Amino acid sequence: MAVSTLMFAICTAIYIAIVLFLGYMxxxxTKGTEDYMLAGRKVHPALIALSYGATFISTSAIIGFGGVAANLGMGIIWLVGLNIFFGIFIAFIIYGKKTRQIGQKLKAVTFPDLMGKIYNSAFMQYACGLIIVVGMPLYTSAVMIGGARFIETTFSMDYNLALLIFAAITAIYVIFGGLLAVIYTDSFQAIIMLLGMSILLIFTYVSLGGVTNAHEALSNMASLVPASLASTGMTGWTTMPSMFSPIWLTxxxxxxxxxxxxxxxxxxxIVRFMTAKDDKALNRAVPIGGFFILMLPGVAYTIGxxxxxxxYEKMGKLAVAAAGGNTDSVIPLYINMSMPDWFVVLFMLTLLAAAMSTLSALFHSMGTAAVNDIWGRWRNKKPSLAETKAFVLIMIIVSVLLAYIMPGSIIARATAMFMGLCAxxxxxxFTHAIFSKKPSTRAAASSLVVGAVAWFLWTAFVHIKESEPLGISMLLFGQNAILPMPWQVVDPLVIALPLSIITLAAVWMVERVTTTKEEDAAEKAI
Structure with a gap:
């Protein structure tokens, strides 16, 4: 389908002009470094919710996980429920309020800064900052790839040029406008995303004969599941895979x-919670955020x-086969083949909005972690605004370079990897820090180290999706994974998070017992 270059140019120019204007606002x-990092701590509830949702939902959800849904089916919609429950309700009502209160009291400006001040520990600030600086570029690159793939498919534009356009436009308003510019532009982009995905849902159901006909047709395709997927547990696109099968575990x-x-x-x-004026602002943000999450990933996974x-009706092929085996290309190909020209342009702007809203937040988080929590902490001096902007630029360059070397079908996996590492x-x-009256620095540090190391070891030596391309296991042990199936498809999170929790609980309990004994001995001595 040929998309009108003039239509695309006009719409894109208007979109970019609005984004840059909001960035200018x-x-x-933004008057100083704290404004740059935390937007003045007086952000409106609607802006918090829209910015939070737009930061959370990116091209990873629309392109990456939409492609996963095309491959593995609607079982992924369970993720929408967890995102609303944990990502909105639990995050805002339980974690968000405590984070805002403590962050404001301690005058923390970043997540590592918050952890460092709660635990009064340079190590916690350094460690959190280092994980962000090392791990977040992986996720950032995946977001850029999602948008660039759509531009490449739609306009036959060079992939490398598309990446540079994404990075350059986003960099302008992030570097100069700080978090307030990020929040303003995120909110505008969230509205575009809601509009685009709503129209996509309606168009898809109309083109497939309605909701009932579309889902019945998909259910009736269960017999067409490829042998490679059926042998590993897949039962169809409207049912969950066989329990504990490799695909179910994945x-x-x-x-x-x-x-x-x-x-x-x-x-x-987490930083979004620290921008709220009071707890009421977080309460008011919940329904807006919940609706946003329902519409964005919910629609993407259903359409996928x-x-x-x-x-199958148009080409006699399944979606992934039609896309040449690359799950990241399914949604772009579907949009280009099935939708009118004007919607292709609208969806282009939707993806631009999804990518740029998340990219801006990631660029800001990486840059501020590098400058405030590593560079600034090492020098024992608060960074200047100029230094902060320089480090944001450095992290943008690192992420762009990484995007050039990432393999295909990586978007969803890279997203899950980073989120698993953070968990x-x-x-x-983090939970111990904000809910314990006397949080233990030793327990927290031990938990962080064990969680991160366990996650890396399982990723490098067991989880086949990463251990095989990394090649470390093959180099050291002569095999792609050191454990047999089904361990090879068990995510590192399932192993590392429990170990991290157990470590924190064990060290905390030992520390409390030791402290009690010392206090008892001191009393007896008196």
Whole structure:
């Protein structure tokens, strides 16, 4: 389908002009380093919710996980429920309020800064900052790839050029406008995303003969499940895989649990709570955020699975086969083949909005972690605004370079990897920090180290999706994974997070027993 270059150019120019204007508004209202990092701590509830949702839902959800749904079916929709429950309700009502209160009291400006001040520990601040700086570029690159793949498919644009366009436009308003610019642009982009995905859902159901006909047709395709998928547990696109089969373990442990739980420990999302004026603002943000999450990933996963009906009717092929075996290309191909020109342009803007909203938050989080929590902490000096902007630029360049070398079908996996790492390393220590009256620094540090190391070891030596391409296991042990099936498809999160929790509990209990004994001995001596 030929998309009108003039239509695309006009719409894109208007979109970019609005984004840059909002970035300029953020720039004008950013007076110092703290404003740059936390947007003045007085952000409106609607802006918090829309910015949070737009940061959370990116091209990873629309392109990456939409492609996973095309391959593995609608079982992934369980992730939407977890995202709403953990990512919105639990995150805002339980974690968000405590984070806001403590962050404001301690005047913390980043997630590592918050952890360092709660535990009065340079190690905690360094460690959290280092994990962000090392791990977040993986997720950032996956987001850029999602948008670039759609531009490449739609406009026959060079993939490398598409990546540079994404990075350059986003970099302008993030570097100059800080978090307030990010929140303003995120909110605008969230509205575009809601509009685009709503129209996509309606168009898809109309083109497939209605809701009932579309889902019945997909259910009736169960016999067409490829032998390679059927042999590993897949039963159809409207049913869950066989329990504890390799595909079930991948779907449940990596995608549903990895992303569903991992959202609670995302540094770029936690910072949003610290921008709220009061607890009421967080309460008011919940319904808006919940609706946003329902519409964005819910629609993407539903449409992803239904593309099998469309491609089979039009081409006699399943969706992934029609896309040349690359799950990241399913949604772009479906949009280009099935939708009118004007919607292709609208969806292009939807993806631009999804990618840029998440990219801006990730760029900001990486840069501020590098400059404030590593560079600034090492120098024992608060970084200047110029230094902060320079480090944001450095992390943008690192992420772009990484995107050039990432393999195909990587978007969903890279997202799940980063969220799993954050959950294993951060979640127990973060929970302990904000809910314990006397949080133990030793327990938190031990938990963070054990969680991060366990996650890496399982990733490098057991989880076949990563251990095989990494090649470390093959180099050291002569095999791609050191454990047999089904361990090879059990996500690192399922192993690392429990170990992290157990470590924190054990060290904390030992420390409390030791302290009690010392206090008793001191009393007896008196």
């Amino acid at each position: 953020g720039f004008k209202r 779907l449940v442990t990596t995608i549903i649990l990895g992303v569903g739980i991992g959202v609670l420990a995302q540094p770029q999302l 699975a239904l593309t099998n009906v469309y491609f 294993a390393a951060f979640l127990p220590a």
